[in-house]
Amino acid sequence: MTLDLSVYLVTDPGAAASRGRRVVDVVAAAATAGVTAVQVREKDADAADFLSTVLDVAAVLPERVSLFVNDRVDVFLAARARGARVTGVHVGQADLPPAVVRELVGPDAVIGLSAATPDELRDAQADPGRVDYVGIGVLRATATKSDAPPPLGLAAFSRLAATTRLPAVAIGGVTVDDVGPLRVAGAAGAAVSSAVCAADDPADAARRLAAAWAGAA
Template sequence: MTALPVDLSVYLVTDAAQCAARGRSVAETVALAVAGGVTAVQIREKHAPGGEFLRTVAEVAATLPERVALIVNDRVDVFLAARAAGVRVSGVHVGQSDLPAAAVRRLIGEHAVLGLSAATPDELRAAAAGPARVDHVGIGALRATATKADAPRPLGHDGFARLVRLSRLPAVAIGGVVPADLPRLRDAGAAGAAVVSGVCAAEDPRAAALAYARAWSSVPG
């Protein structure tokens, strides 16, 4: 298994609509969640225009301490624009239907973090053996989730554990993850857990993030 360049143990994936429903901006939600223990943040804006996406990335970056990675979902152009503007961004996460990982790596360079979604043994093997370096994979969905319309069928804990054992790359669980899942996921070999609704839709994002962080740290490293 390759070395993990960032701490993905409690990995927040943002949802602007869920944040807004609670009367908060994405940046406000992220700031609270990081105070609670989130270790990495992915900005996911499936429907936002490029300029709006870029502004959100810049606003979030301004709230983050250096230790917290900031990943851009899908939009390599937004990542490149943010980096060119001097915004501290760490990398990009792409799915199987987005730009090929090799093309993304050429665009973002060797020093950026590259994450890739994977849900099958073949996808995991391709991620590890491909022509470009992938730093980690996101494996899901753990459970059925309404957050991502095209999410694959739920794996459950046993299915996730089987895929982690097949992965040569650090793996993060995603899809309906709750704090009680984290000890079992960590025992299975996960490098972390990605959370959307559990934090973005929470009444108190700081307290919600703290619950995830405590659950993760309850398992000896």
């Protein structure tokens, strides 16, 4: 399967619950309407509940949509052991080092790494095969990540993305109006959370995001 990171949904259980939905309901709706990758993020869940959510999401995703586990390599490995179709893991600078993650998940899993500085991006691509893509952010102020760095803005994102050979996904406060300019600026994808999870209609939100990405081609 070709890796398509263009419309990348990062789940937010709190935002979903505020609309009376489960994470799997949001994902199922968005996946039929243009989302190309999903990262399950469960910052406050225990391992068993996290695994349960990953398995539920994997069961509703079309084969064309990649599935990533945020931070928890153990949950990724457990999901894979249960037969779930999980693509890889996405880790941050304070998580296990990518080299260690690669040893644990094997050569075929896709590894994403959050990066926000030239040094972090240089380190990410220093060892070929260790990291497959980077998430650069935050683009704009966001309430979904309490430890987010200062917002970059589009121009700074573009400059950072130009310094790496790795596919770069913009993340953090991304809206539908950002998607086209991000593609023009060199992004491999736009990662959204509240824009879909807190939307009145997650499928319609995903559809508009996908249309904005396609329209900037």
